[in-house]
Amino acid sequence: MRKRGYHHGNLRQALVDSALKLIEEKGPTGFTLAEAAKRAGVTPAAVYRHFSGREELIIEIAKQGYAIFADLMEYAYTSGNQGALAAFETTGRAYLAFARKYPGHYVAMFESGIPIAADPDLNHLASRAQDVLTNAAVELSKHIPPEKRPPPAMFSAHIWALSHGVVELYTRGGVGSRAPFPPEDLLESAIGIYLRGLGLIEPDS
Amino acid sequence: MRKRGYHHGNLRQALVDSALKLIEEKGPTGFTLAEAAKRAGVTPAAVYRHFSGREELIIEIAKQGYAIFADLMEYAYTSGNQGALAAFETTGRAYLAFARKYPGHYVAMFESGIPIAADPDLNHLASRAQDVLTNAAVELSKHIPPEKRPPPAMFSAHIWALSHGVVELYTRGGVGSRAPFPPEDLLESAIGIYLRGLGLIEPDS
DNA sequence: TGTACATCAGTGAACGCGCGTTCACTGATGTAC
């Protein structure tokens, strides 16, 4: 129990929380201001004391999502006494773990259609998340001979695209629902093959 | 000009077409039955002569999308006198080309939230599209020593996920809008590295 | 400690809107004789 403020306590965060639950339950479209307010035990009009409108609430969720995401990725990357390679693979796994554990945030970040440029803070937080991935790529790149080294930003873009694709196609009831591979295995094996292609894993190991 | 039927001619397809335009213009959420009917020059109620409701219209669009998609991929794969490797890369490029040329279909297929299992025809068409990719993977797999060959279905799932991820993140105004790599380059280089990891491209070529 | 006052989070009612869907209908088209 946190310290309570005026009437509700912390309505702003309570609204974020019920919006998250709504998104998780009903998908990206299933979120409405009215319903989120109702779940927080409050009149729809009360929302406007804390947000300028529907979009700003979604932006707030995306912001919190990017913050958690960046922390999680950074922690996965730096924790443990792993080499650059193992650290990179841990980070890949952390991506999927995030998508699973924070589906509402994930939707707000990647499927809600909000333009990241719309808000400076959001932009900054998204950049930070991207930097974590890119730094991991830079670190790992040092083990590749310079002449066959791809730009680290491209490197990390590849991994991000691959991870996102796995999440979208194979962790929901989409195209891949027939395929009998757990998303985790799918992503791990793909990253393994990719890193081998970069010469970072010995062909025979 | 096709042969005209009763009053409108071919309202069913006209509705599909205006729905597609709407999705392309306003995103996945921006499509409504009422607006699609209006654009087709018809009352909203007329829609119900051809579809049981909103969802059935979206399903029809997805079906047509999967049919075009499978044709396109198949054509890309079989056309030209290319080796298995070149054919595979052409197919990857065809994926992106489809997403660009048929954005409305793409959205209906992958972002509309309709469960493929909802309609047997849809399911069948989606399977066909998937089979094209998997067959390409099977063919290419023959060049990999059996003991290090991944299951072809996994192989093709990797490529599909990668392609989808590139489309979602880097062809819209999303996270990747900052990254200065054209999606086509991103996908091509990623597939190249991946195939090298499978031992299908010589390390030094 | 007690009282008067200012603040402002949340209320409740109302709004205009566009949605998906229904229904009895009408009138153009195709068909049988």
Added chain:
DNA sequence: TGTACATCAGTGAACGCGCGTTCACTGATGTAC
């Protein structure tokens, strides 16, 4: 070829609904004296 009839694609009006948003308000909380 001409007429009578059946079909059925599209109409127009209406529905109930929930949405996002606004507004004047109220009453609990925090603050000054």
